[in-house]
Amino acid sequence: MSQPSISSKRRLLFIFSAVSLVLFLLIIRLGWIQIVKGERYKELADKQQTRDIPIPAKRGVIYDRNGKELAISASTNTVWGHPNEIAEPEKTASILAGILNLDEAEVLTKLTNRQYIVKIAPYIDDDLAKAVRAERLKGISVAEDNKRFYPYGNFAAYVLGHTTNDNKGMSGIELEYEKYLSGIPGRWIKSTDGAGRQLSFSTEKYHQAENGLNVVLTIDEVIQHFSEKAVDNALAINKAKRVSVIVMDIRTGEILSMAAKPDYDPNEPRTPLNEELKLQIDQMDQDKKLEAWYAMWRNPLINDTYEPGSTFKLLTTAAALEEGVATPQSTFVDNGHVIVAGTRIRCWRWYNPHGHQTLVEAVQNSCNPVFVELGQRMGVQTFYNYIDGFGISDTTGIDLPGERKSLMYNIKNVGPVELATISFGQSISVTPIQLITAVSAIANDGKLMQPRIVKELTDQDGNVVHRFEETMVRQVISEKTSKVMREIMESVVSDGGGSHAYIPGYRVGGKTGTAQKVVGGKYAQGLYVSSFIGIAPADDPKLAILAIVDEPGGFSTYGSTTAAPIAKEVLEETLRYLDVKPKYTDKEEEEFGRAKITVPEVRNMTVKEAGQILLDQKLQFNIEPEYYADQNDMVVDMFPKPGASVPEKSIILLYTKPNADIPSTVEVPDLTGKTIKEANYILSNLGLKLKVSGSGMAITQYPEAGTIVESETIISVEFKPE
Template sequence: MRSADLRRSGLRAKGVGAVLLVVFAILTVRAAHLTVIDGRGEARGSSQTLTVLRVPGARGAVTDRHGAELAITIDAPSIYAVPQQIEDPRATARALGKALGRSPAALRARLEKSSPFVYVARWVTPSQAKRIDALALAGVGLVQEPRRTYPHKELAGPLIGFANIDGRGARAIEQMEDPWLAGHAQRVGVERDARRRLLPHEGFDPRRSVGGDVALTLDAPLQAEAEAALAEVVGQTGARGGVVVVIEPRTGDLLALAEAPGFDPNEFRTTPYPATASGAFLAAPEPGSTLKPVVVAAGLQTGAIEESQQFDCEEGFFRVPGKTIRDVKPHGLLDPAGILRVSSNIGASKIGFVVGARSHHEMLRAFGFGERSGSGFPDESAGLLRSWRRWRKVDHANVAFGQGINATVVQMASAMATFATGGLRRAPRLVSARRPPGGDWVPTAPAEERRVLQPEVAATVLSMLEGVVGSEGTGRRAGLAGVRVAGKTGTAQKLVDGRYSDSAYRAWFIGAAPADDPRFAIAVMIDEPRGKVHGGGSVAAPLFARVATAVLARSGVMTEPEFGLSKLARVDLPRPRKTAPRKPASAKPRARPVARAESPARKVAPPNVSAPPRAAARVATAKRRPPPELVRLGDRVLLPNFLGLTRGQVQTLTRSAVFRIQLVGQGLAVEQFPAPGTIVAGASAVHVRFEEGS
């Protein structure tokens, strides 16, 4: 009996063991089915992993020189699908189309692809993402991806460029600094929840892999003011567009680069790619008469000419083989300073002939013409400078006054900076510092200096260029009250169908100030101003003065243009006003130190200048008066009249203002910039000067 029980017990044990083996085998096969058949890529040890996403890394920030953020990365929802998990592509496409406002047919084509993973829509709005999540569609999921955004929209758009939808730099700084800015892509497993929705593995963080930050040399508030001034001139003259470039000569730092038309990098997907190019770096028009200082410098440097040497300008007509060279007005004997002052084509040509083609060409090369500036900007144009061996006499004459040679606006600003530094040339610097993720800022070094001119030659030419901005010069509308300015005008005929047009021009001005200790160099180019007023002295020079006023104000020198932009419609060039006489060449600029609060890095926001600043307001004798009210226009302020107020009254009035107030002196306010009635916002600076006993 006992033996039979043992046999029956053994049989039962064997039966249970067999059943357990069968169950284990079924579970093993099922696990293999889930892992191998349903698996789409790398599993993370989970039987629910269906596919693997490749999510771009978050890009680092781009800031201006003060830390104002110009390009940042935010998280944005994107919709994706695993086609093999979708049972009814038609119904799913209809539901997605209704929620997203897109064509169901196009969406269905995506859902029926044989690939293991497809994007349905990238960077959808939060409300769209919420609707999709509520639908709980099988085989459809949401993932947070890095999205590049540009908080200040069009501000410096052509300089900053944009990053494409896959997080790669595609233009300008974004492209140039892509190896530093780009984060590393992450591979993320996708799971299916109980409702058959697709979800990234728990713990996925789109910002886990972020790139480094880049600080530009750009001054965002100055950039905003330059853009506003340029837009005003382009609008007044009906021009096709224009460019303003501001460089700090001693360092080569690019402080502002304004272009019209610009573009909003946030809208890169709907903006034609050619429209996103930087005309300052990529376009190379003929510079016209702004090139004449180079031929004069070549003559003085080589000893081919003397400062006092006289050249016969032939009363406006000079015949060379193949061409008659003309001047706008007839002139007889002129020295080099006079040739620059009245912008004589004939005089410049004759200096070029005395210098010789080879020496002239070598000087142009030394200034950087015919080669890229060295800034590193992507796809930068080198311009065009043909070999001197190919110059006929007429070609040499043309090059002397800026025809038959092409240069970018950046090259022209750099050339002016070379005169401003005593003959030393630096490549423009665009990036001031870089910061690795979680690290500290590491400054970049300015480019090495290269001597182009002897200091005395550079000083002589700069002094001659002061005469251009004097009362008898073509550039007198670039004048600034109480500040010495050196500069050169240019009016370049455009080539139309292979011929120089009599109706299409580019207006140029290059200049530096203060002339005895230049703090900046500016190049201005206006493309095809319409109407009778199209010359560099009439159109570009006043714009230079406007931008120069803003630059000087930021360094503590308060001045104003001697001519406003509102008079651009006038054909004649009025003489400088007697109310603000220019000082003699030996006088020092009227420098007024301004107390400015230090701004913490990454906290200063660039301004939102909705109306460009006007010339400074002044009173001859200030009288005490009650303070006005501060008129607010949303996030902007209508600037009140501070003249006649005490320092304390101005401080009280502006305590809660959005702009920065800079007060100089004691007593009553006798001068303010911008003028009363200007609309200001953001980090715009307002300067007020006080005097005792007024």
């Protein structure tokens, strides 16, 4: 056998060396992949094989203080896409766009995204979800979701706030208590092959979502309703830019209502309720839209300041009394103006000065020069100490987002003129929540309470997880001064400029205010903020109320005629709702007092019989359902119930049904020459109905007189004037 040549040996050696080198490099590369980068590639493989579907937590419910649901989470569905699993994105996008009524190009952009998971369509109903599932699209899944829903629309919008499209708090309570309401999302994790099929050897993990806690507000839905109704009416009557109301529990600092109009619907937070504003926003670019939306969502009672005007005089008076620089009987002389450091400061009634008056009369008259003098007697440092004490120089700490501080001079920059103007509520801007908190302290035996709007947090079973207790911040004035101030405030309503807030039987105290608005750093001619701050009952204060009318454009711009009637409407309804009994004076009893009547039993009687008994007892009645006009109908129920004690002339509701004892047939009477009232009376007593044509006296009828008809038959009668 021939020996291989040297050249052949060299070739074999070269091939062997090359193969050995390649194998060595492959071993090195394999070791690098398996050992050095093993964990990295294992993570990538797991990620490629693992499908992770988020399970959103159910957001907690927001309740009013009595358990009324104000914000809930409605069950819905969300369509998710996994771009790396979609083989035919164009076809998939076309199908989804057709079912969900979406833009096909936008859907395709999402499906070709490099993200692991993308949201295709949130909050779809069950029918659409069923249609998507039926297509069995690769890489597309439908998961249960929760959408925030506000059952009462724009009710308490600035309190509740709203959420983003991702169910995150955006404003109001939704934002402030986001960490409690949101809960902890769950996950559904499973391993799949390249076709999206679950691997047989894999372990599926389902992490249940932990639902959020419920928030119970201090807001009373009924009182909030009273406030919103009054604000709506005042907005239209006064043609104002905005109208706002706060009602506070004086003793605890709890906010019972907080309303401002115009507002927005949290269900559609980017769609203004005002059509004109909606059209304006639609034409804006994105940045301008954001500015307009944020302006629309601002809570003016927390986030905005205004010059309080004469309502601030209550703080000046309380401080002066507490410091002993004046008493209720101290006398002052008003000449229509006062000169301070060469500056003439006029009283609002400069053309007809108040002349000699006591401090009580000065508060009733809202006389500026008197309060200038009180400020001068106290001095800057002392006066500022009380302003700080009443919480005006800092935020109140209310549990709503974005609370703003007041705008006021640094004490070092307060000269004689600044001190004078601050003393009667100008040259200082406060938030509404600051002012009502301070005045509540005046009425609450001098105790300043921290305002709060959340009462407690509860779990899904209604168990209290955390209760927010009332917090006393400090004692500002003495109980003696507080009592005197309540009497002075009551005199303003009974004898002074707050008379439009007077409620017979209830001792209401308060103070009106009318201040020019500051625009561009100077007072704007013709633009005012009118307000009324009040307490009730003045002898045992339970409620404080602040009503503000921003830029009234109606018949008046004064707080006494624009804001005080709002406070009266809300207070009157609220005091009765809280079952605060009226206490009439002798004069009020004579004019407004009504005797108490015990409601008689009239059930199982005809309407005619029941009505006569009630009228004899000096009571009135309404029939339900209203369309029953037959006096022979039977009374099956009533409200109030028999035995209840009600005021004279109260309305008793009678619930009726047709009388089965009335004969089934009846002879039609002759109605010729009868008036509509007489004809209706005759027919109703016979169990017949009247259809009217014309007016005056009856001339023809159908069916004719003497015809035998069924009860409840309609008799058509033509009437003509005599």
